[in-house]
Amino acid sequence: MRLLSFTVSNYRSFLDEQTIVFDVGNKNVDAILGPNGSGKSNLFFAIGFFRDFIRTSTNFEGQMMRYVSFMLSDATDLAPTSFQAEMQTTKHVYRYTFSLIREKVVDEALSRRGIAKDASYETLFRRKSLHTGRYEKYGFDSNLLRSTRDDALVLTRAWENNNQHAVDIFDWLEHLKPISGGQPMGLTAQRIIEDEGFKAKLLDLLRRADLYIQDVAATKINMPDELFNSLPIKDEFKKKIDRTGYNVTTTHTIRNDDGEVVGMKALPMELESEGTRRIFELAFPLIDTLEQGNILYIDEFETHLHPRECEFIAGLFMGKDNTSNAQLIVNTHNTQIMNQVGRNNVHLFGKNNREATVIGSIPKDVVRLDDPALEKKYNKGAFGAVPNIGK
Numbered sequence: 001m002r003l004l005s006f007t008v009s010n011y012r013s014f015l016d017e018q019t020i021v022f023d024v025g026n027k028n029v030d031a032i033l034g035p036n037g038s039g040k041s042n043l044f045f046a047i048g049f050f051r052d053f054i055r056t057s058t059n060f061e062g063q064m065m066r067y068v069s070f071m072l073s074d075a076t077d078l079a080p081t082s083f084q085a086e087m088q089t090t091k092h093v094y095r096y097t098f099s100l101i102r103e104k105v106v107d108e109a110l111s112r113r114g115i116a117k118d119a120s121y122e123t124l125f126r127r128k129s130l131h132t133g134r135y136e137k138y139g140f141d142s143n144l145l146r147s148t149r150d151d152a153l154v155l156t157r158a159w160e161n162n163n164q165h166a167v168d169i170f171d172w173l174e175h176l177k178p179i180s181g182g183q184p185m186g187l188t189a190q191r192i193i194e195d196e197g198f199k200a201k202l203l204d205l206l207r208r209a210d211l212y213i214q215d216v217a218a219t220k221i222n223m224p225d226e227l228f229n230s231l232p233i234k235d236e237f238k239k240k241i242d243r244t245g246y247n248v249t250t251t252h253t254i255r256n257d258d259g260e261v262v263g264m265k266a267l268p269m270e271l272e273s274e275g276t277r278r279i280f281e282l283a284f285p286l287i288d289t290l291e292q293g294n295i296l297y298i299d300e301f302e303t304h305l306h307p308r309e310c311e312f313i314a315g316l317f318m319g320k321d322n323t324s325n326a327q328l329i330v331n332t333h334n335t336q337i338m339n340q341v342g343r344n345n346v347h348l349f350g351k352n353n354r355e356a357t358v359i360g361s362i363p364k365d366v367v368r369l370d371d372p373a374l375e376k377k378y379n380k381g382a383f384g385a386v387p388n389i390g391k
Contacts, residue, residue: 001175002327003295004086004093006050011081012042015070015356022329025344025369028317029328031337033378034349035387039357040331041180043349044299048178050083054096055173057105057152058160067100072355080106087172088115094169095121096155104150110140110165124165127154139163177289180299183281185269189218189246191284202283209312211276214264215251220244248280274304282313290316293324301330310334314341338375343367346374348385360385 002023009017020043022030032040053065070076080099087094092112099107108127113119125140133142140158148157159166191198199216206213222244248269253261269277282298289296302310310330314337317328330337338346348360362383367374377383 001090001172001293001295002088002325003047003176003329004088005084006043006047006086007082007084007097008043008046009082010069010076010079011046011049011083012068012070013037013039013351013355013357014042014046015073015076015354017082018357018359020347020359023327023345025342027341027345028322028326029314029337029341030330030345030347031314031341032329032331032347032349033333033335033338034385038349038351038385040349041299042357043359044178044180044297044331046083047085047176047297050085051173051176051178053098054153054155055170057156058149066103070356078102082107087169089168089172091115092168093119094165094172096169098153098155105153108154110155110169112165125154130154138165175292175294176297177285177294178297178299179285181303182278183285185248185277185281186244186246188280188284189248190220192216192218192248193220198287201287205283205287206279209279209309211279212252213250213276214253216248216280217251217266218246218248221247250276275306275309278304279309286313286316289326289328290322290324293326295327295329297329299331301332302334305334307334307336310337311340335375335379338378339372342370343374344369348383350385 004023005019005021007017007019008014020032032043034040049065049067056065067081069079069081078101080101082097082099084095084097087096091114093115095111095113097107097109098105105127108125110124111121112124113121123135124138125135127145129135130140130145131142135141139161140154140163144154144157144161148154155166155169159170188202192202203213203216206216249266250269250272251264251266254263254265256262269280272280285296288294305313310332314328314330316322317326318340343362343364346362348362350358350360352358360383362374362378366382367377371377378386
């Protein structure tokens with residue numbers, strides 16, 4: 001599964017249509033860099049909205065999933081907000097587009113081609129012409145259109161009707177994993193309890209990340225009745241709360257003054273550094289992505305992580321660990337990663353004079369493909385997309 005490209009317009013900081021093409025350099029890792037406020041996280045939100053709206057658009061009658069159009073123009077309120085992705089499955093590449101105006105779907109189209117890059121797209125349906133019956137052979141007919149509300153997607157209704165093309169895309173969406181900020185530690189802890197094989201992979205990951213951890217253990221705990229009953233929320237909402245938690249401990253060696261190992265000591269995870277806890281939190285999505293061939297998109301990638309640890313994580317996707325051809329996309333301020341992934345897999349975000357996000361790349365005529373001074377030249381402002389501090 002791969003995300004080949006994504007296009008967005010009139011969404012948050014995106015005004016005019018902007019397209020990002022992923023993994024041009026065939027390294028499985030794309031690094032998105034730019035100043036604070038340049039729109040990196042807005043791309044993350046756009047891809048998340050694209051995924052979530054497709055999967056749930058028929059669930060929101062009368063209370064559509066909200067989105068924010070570009071707000072620094074007096075002409076965007078009635079202009080379409082559009083999203084498009086090229087999604088590679090095991091056998092095909094799908095190109096899917098939808099456009100919204102004031103939370104109503106005004107256009108939608110699905111095309112498909114073979115895996116070969118020179119293959120041509122074939123239109124499977126276009127919402128505006130579904131009534132003509134020309135797409136019935138693909139399972140998209142006028143009845144499907146009539147049964148779809150104007151604030152929902154035909155693709156979602158098609159999936160509910162078990163249309164094979166829609167099923168393919170929904171399967172692809174299950175492999176798209178956008179994560180931001182701190183992750184629930186319980187995801188990794190639960191897998192430790194349930195799967196000894198996962199625990200072995202986790203310990204190998206922690207060892208290779210140079211974290212001095214010899215062992216890790218997790219136990220399931222429940223919120224005490226007294227604490228649960230004292231929560232200041234209504235009983236009807238309490239019923240929906242998962243009271244399960246996890247206690248995680250790490251084991252370190254105890255040494256004497258001569259450096260000899262004389263024992264082991266279990267420490268609560270709360271005593272570990274923020275960086276160690278961050279890697280533990282990321283362990284489940286990282287291992288799962290590498291095993292399942294997922295697309296992992298991490299916002300604020302370098303949070304609590306040393307640049308060498310960021311390099312280590314990116315390297316997992318660029319080497320022998322990545323037997324499933326998994327894909328990693330990161331929003332980051334860690335410029336060191338530029339030299340690692342190379343010119344073609346670096347994407348630069350900036351803003352124009354209308355404060356709208358512009359997606360750029362490093363010009364081919366400025367640096368060679370794997371220029372070892374890529375980071376140095378970027379930090380000197382050779383490519384733009386850096387803060388103009390004090391200017």
